[in-house]
Amino acid sequence: MIFNADKQTLDDLNIFGKKGKDSVYGLFNRTYTMGGATKLEQIFHYPSTGAAEIRDRSETIQSFCRSSSTFPLQAVWIEVMVAYLSDRDSRTLLRADGETMESKLNKWLGVDTQLNFTQKALKATGECLTHLNAFLEKMVDNGEATSFQKMQKEVKDILNEKEFKLAYASLVEGRLSFEQLAACDRFFRFTHYDQLQTILEYIYWLDLYISVATVAKERKLAFAEVLPEGDQQLQIQGFYHPLVPSALGNNIQMNTSQRVLFLTGANMAGKSTLMKSLGITIFLAHIGFPIPAASMQFTVNDGLYTTINLSDSIQMGHSHFYAEVLRVKKVSMELAAGKKLIIIFDELFRGTNVKDAHEATVAITSLYAELENSLMLVSTHIVEAADNLREHCRNIRYAYMPTVMKENQPVYTYVLTDGVTQDRHGMLIIQNEGILDILANGKKEKIYE
Amino acid sequence: MNKEVRSFCTDRQTTEDLNLLGKYKTDSIFSLFNRTRTKGGEQLLEQYFQQPLTDATAIEERQWNIRSLVGKALVFPVENKEFEALEQYLTSFAPVSGAGLFTQVLKRKSKALAGMKEEQEHVTSLLIDGLKALVQIRDWFRKSLSGIDSGYLQQLTNQYRALFENKLLDAVDGDIANGKLSVMQQTRYESFLRGTHHDELNNLLRHCYELDLFLGIAALIEEKNYCFPVINHGSKALLRLKGAYHPGLNKAVGNDLQLDARQNLLFLTGANMAGKSTFMKTIGICCYLAHMGFPVPAIEMETTVYDGFYSSINLPDNISKGYSHFYAEVLRVKDVATEVAAGKKLLIIFDELFKGTNVKDAFDATSGVAKAMLDYKQSLFVLSTHIVEVGALLQQEAVGIQYKCMPSLLEGNATRYTYTLQEGISDDRHGMMIIRQEGIFDLFPSTKVRFS
Numbered sequence: 001m002i003f004n005a006d007k008q009t010l011d012d013l014n015i016f017g018k019k020g021k022d023s024v025y026g027l028f029n030r031t032y033t034m035g036g037a038t039k040l041e042q043i044f045h046y047p048s049t050g051a052a053e054i055r056d057r058s059e060t061i062q063s064f065c066r067s068s069s070t071f072p073l074q075a076v077w078i079e080v081m082v083a084y085l086s087d088r089d090s091r092t093l094l095r096a097d098g099e100t101m102e103s104k105l106n107k108w109l110g111v112d113t114q115l116n117f118t119q120k121a122l123k124a125t126g127e128c129l130t131h132l133n134a135f136l137e138k139m140v141d142n143g144e145a146t147s148f149q150k151m152q153k154e155v156k157d158i159l160n161e162k163e164f165k166l167a168y169a170s171l172v173e174g175r176l177s178f179e180q181l182a183a184c185d186r187f188f189r190f191t192h193y194d195q196l197q198t199i200l201e202y203i204y205w206l207d208l209y210i211s212v213a214t215v216a217k218e219r220k221l222a223f224a225e226v227l228p229e230g231d232q233q234l235q236i237q238g239f240y241h242p243l244v245p246s247a248l249g250n251n252i253q254m255n256t257s258q259r260v261l262f263l264t265g266a267n268m269a270g271k272s273t274l275m276k277s278l279g280i281t282i283f284l285a286h287i288g289f290p291i292p293a294a295s296m297q298f299t300v301n302d303g304l305y306t307t308i309n310l311s312d313s314i315q316m317g318h319s320h321f322y323a324e325v326l327r328v329k330k331v332s333m334e335l336a337a338g339k340k341l342i343i344i345f346d347e348l349f350r351g352t353n354v355k356d357a358h359e360a361t362v363a364i365t366s367l368y369a370e371l372e373n374s375l376m377l378v379s380t381h382i383v384e385a386a387d388n389l390r391e392h393c394r395n396i397r398y399a400y401m402p403t404v405m406k407e408n409q410p411v412y413t414y415v416l417t418d419g420v421t422q423d424r425h426g427m428l429i430i431q432n433e434g435i436l437d438i439l440a441n442g443k444k445e446k447i448y449e
Numbered sequence: 450m451n452k453e454v455r456s457f458c459t460d461r462q463t464t465e466d467l468n469l470l471g472k473y474k475t476d477s478i479f480s481l482f483n484r485t486r487t488k489g490g491e492q493l494l495e496q497y498f499q500q501p502l503t504d505a506t507a508i509e510e511r512q513w514n515i516r517s518l519v520g521k522a523l524v525f526p527v528e529n530k531e532f533e534a535l536e537q538y539l540t541s542f543a544p545v546s547g548a549g550l551f552t553q554v555l556k557r558k559s560k561a562l563a564g565m566k567e568e569q570e571h572v573t574s575l576l577i578d579g580l581k582a583l584v585q586i587r588d589w590f591r592k593s594l595s596g597i598d599s600g601y602l603q604q605l606t607n608q609y610r611a612l613f614e615n616k617l618l619d620a621v622d623g624d625i626a627n628g629k630l631s632v633m634q635q636t637r638y639e640s641f642l643r644g645t646h647h648d649e650l651n652n653l654l655r656h657c658y659e660l661d662l663f664l665g666i667a668a669l670i671e672e673k674n675y676c677f678p679v680i681n682h683g684s685k686a687l688l689r690l691k692g693a694y695h696p697g698l699n700k701a702v703g704n705d706l707q708l709d710a711r712q713n714l715l716f717l718t719g720a721n722m723a724g725k726s727t728f729m730k731t732i733g734i735c736c737y738l739a740h741m742g743f744p745v746p747a748i749e750m751e752t753t754v755y756d757g758f759y760s761s762i763n764l765p766d767n768i769s770k771g772y773s774h775f776y777a778e779v780l781r782v783k784d785v786a787t788e789v790a791a792g793k794k795l796l797i798i799f800d801e802l803f804k805g806t807n808v809k810d811a812f813d814a815t816s817g818v819a820k821a822m823l824d825y826k827q828s829l830f831v832l833s834t835h836i837v838e839v840g841a842l843l844q845q846e847a848v849g850i851q852y853k854c855m856p857s858l859l860e861g862n863a864t865r866y867t868y869t870l871q872e873g874i875s876d877d878r879h880g881m882m883i884i885r886q887e888g889i890f891d892l893f894p895s896t897k898v899r900f901s
Contacts, residue, residue, distance in 0.1 A: 267775035267776065267805065267806050267810075268775065268776055272774075321721035321722065321880065321883070322721065322722055322883065325883055325884055325887055325889075326887070328884070328889060329887045329888075329889050332889045332892045332893070333892060335892075335893075336892035336893060347774075347805070349880065350804055350805065351721065351801075351804070352721050352835060352878070352880045353720075353835035353836070353837070353876075353878050353880070354808045354835065354836070355878060355880075356721075356878045356879075356880025356881060357880065359880070359881050360880055360881055360884055363881070363884070363890075364884075364889075367890065367893065371893070381806060381807035381808070382807070382808070383807070424806070424807050424809060424810050425810075426775065426803065426806040426807065426809075426810025426811065426813070426814055427810055427813050427814060427817075429775070429776065429779055430779055430782075430814050430817070433779055433780070433783045434783075435779070435782055435783050435786050435818065436817055436818070436821055438783070438786045438787055438790045439786050439789065439790055439818070439821035439822060439824075439825075440821060441790065442786075442789060442790025442791065442792065442825065443790065443791065443792030444792075444824045444825055444826070445710075445792070445825065445826045445827040
């Protein structure tokens with residue numbers, strides 16, 4: 001099953017980010033190998049999910065957190081191996097028979113590039129497999145039945161197979177004769193190619209898991225607990241934005257009696273950041289990754305849809321408002337199809353006039369509150385909408401991000417508080433920036449009638 | 450810093466709002482005007498886009514040059530490969546004296562004899578292609594351009610007449626016929642290109658780029674109904690548009706507008722999707738093109754020359770700097786206000802100012818900023834908002850504002866947009882209707898939908 005998070009959502013949450021900027025992917029990517037990085041990217045792009053898979057991955061990462069392993073291999077070995085194994089043309093095989101005087105001379109002079117490369121690659125293969133074997137010897141089989149453990153067992157068996165072990169052990173024991181080299185070349189590149197691919201695949205996963213576990217330990221990330229299937233539930237304690245330094249933690253609880261969180265707050269009070277951190281936490285939990293929170297319990301959902309930074313599209317003839325409407329429509333269709341979703345809408349319908357925005361916010365929020373398969377976080381500047389919603393719906397929680405005034409300067413606590421706030425400091429911010437003063441005292445050119 | 454004052458002030462936000470630049474974006478205004486056949490022509494166009502003019506005479510001169518090419522059915526004649534060879538030859542070899550050149554040629558020839566042919570072959574092919582291009586340009590100048598009634602072309606052909614009368618060029622066709630050049634021939638031609646006529650030929654190249662670019666624009670004018678704006682030399686701000694439309698749209702409706710020192714602020718209202726933003730972009734694009742001396746997508750246009758131009762249409766938030774959407778808007782307005790207060794003549798476009806905040810703040814802020822800006826009669830402002838109440842307040846408290854709206858008509862259950870500006874303030878709203886038309890509520894037949 002694929003967890004649904006579309007491009008808009010990934011962009012909103014800054015999962016991949018723009019070039020050269022911080023992103024969630026960048027946060028976790030401490031991989032040494034290209035293959036490991038590609039695996040990580042795949043997980044983020046196609047987050048396959050499901051309670052079993054989430055537990056499986058989460059347990060694997062946790063076990064690496066406990067063992068504090070470091071990646072036992074050198075990245076350069078893997079690179080050389082991959083390049084070496086990519087050429088499977090049988091004509092490139094080193095041949096012990098049919099040597100001419102010329103090829104002997106070339107060998108002796110060391111100018112046979114093919115031979116040099118094979119020598120180097122086999123050396124790297126030998127080092128890699130020997131070190132991997134030593135690493136695996138130290139790994140205790142803790143009886144976990146994760147898919148990674150299975151893979152590990154398989155690799156262990158390959159590495160301990162007599163003939164195989166003999167072959168890679170011989171590669172690190174000093175200089176090999178040409179005949180030995182040729183035999184190893186055939187062995188690794190042709191007869192035992194599939195085994196090597198299995199090992200490489202394992203190495204990529206190992207790299208990925210160690211990378212994620214390292215980040216988890218370093219940043220003291222927690223792991224989410226998957227609840228058994230049933231009514232939608234979501235509880236997170238102390239979640240924060242992983243890319244904002246010294247971010248404060250907040251709690252949230254959503255279930256059938258609290259399907260919607262209605263969020264208000266002044267500008268700059270941290271509404272959007274709260275929504276983004278919630279989105280990131282939920283996304284990471286659904287791929288079994290460590291989360292920026294103290295703890296979390298949740299039932300598995302089919303998708304996550306956010307609308308935080310939506311832009312209009314004049315090429316398609318869409319105004320900002322229409323883009324929002326289409327977004328809501330898309331989410332509604334998924335919901336109508338029975339998918340369990342978590343929905344995050346930041347300032348829904350800000351692209352239209354107040355009256356429309358008011359009506360539409362109330363209509364959509366109360367509609368979603370009534371459904372059986374959605375949890376929704378919605379923020380708005382239209383505090384009056386709360387009054388209407390209170391009349392109609394019982395399963396909405398109202399919360400706000402508070403602002404405290406200190407000597408005419410707004411101070412933000414960033415702590416989610418129950419209730420609806422009327423706080424507004426827009427004019428104050430404008431005054432603090434001195435815009436009207438600048439305009440009042442500029443070089444005007446008035447017309448004198 | 451003094452130099453800066455003379456250049457047209459604008460910024461990235463503005464050029465992105467209007468989708469002006471972008472060679473690789475097929476729908477950018479740059480791509481629309483880019484019909485060049487030479488690389489140099491394209492670079493020149495990029496330069497024009499990056500540096501609009503701020504001098505009325507310079508604008509008029511460019512207009513006059515382009516206009517004189519319209520309807521003459523001229524096409525830049527040289528194959529790109531040959532033209533590029535000429536460019537490459539002229540730019541990669543330094544000017545050199547006769548004797549020095551002779552030894553260079555001799556050295557190359559003898560190297561070639563010794564088996565190292567690459568250099569000789571490379572230079573010879575550049576030289577031959579370059580000469581071909583030069584002869585073609587000469588013939589084009591003589592046969593096509595000189596007979597045409599265009600002051601610009603007359604001036605060009607006169608400037609290069611002496612160069613093209615050089616006897617050497619007459620011999621080119623015969624000499625390069627078999628693709629080889631003797632040492633003497635090679636020395637003769639190279640000393641022509643790199644010695645005596647080096648600077649003049651470089652000037653010719655530059656004029657060819659310009660010609661290439663202008664011919665493309667002249668062709669564009671014939672295809673579309675563009676016009677050249679009239680540049681007003683008066684000291685008071687003026688912008689008059691008739692039948693202006695967005696060049697990126699196929700069936701765009703033209704609109705009229707006049708802003709001047711008496712009424713220097715346009716207050717624009719209208720329902721969603723009625724075309725407010727598109728019209729604002731149209732104003733911006735026309736003004737920008739006018740300052741490049743280019744034709745504009747309108748029937749008529751008259752404008753004074755401005756020092757700069759700022760817009761705020763699609764402003765994103767900036768979480769890496771910790772700015773909320775509202776704060777990004779505030780900072781944007783502050784930047785623009787600073788420029789306005791410095792006394793520059795500017796054109797300012799704000800689409801839905803302060804939409805990132807609550808209504809009351811947006812109301813106070815929009816009316817406050819609008820009133821403060823009105824006093825700067827040297828600049829023109831275009832402002833759109835969803836908060837029609839601001840309009841009512843301004844009508845009572847301020848003079849010098851023009852109120853226009855983009856209407857929408859209800860026809861049965863559907864909305865129709867005329868995209869034609871009307872007088873007044875519109876409080877049309879169809880937000881809920883659009884949502885209903887998209888059938889969002891119909892997706893959930895079992896729920897009781899309340900607000901319908």
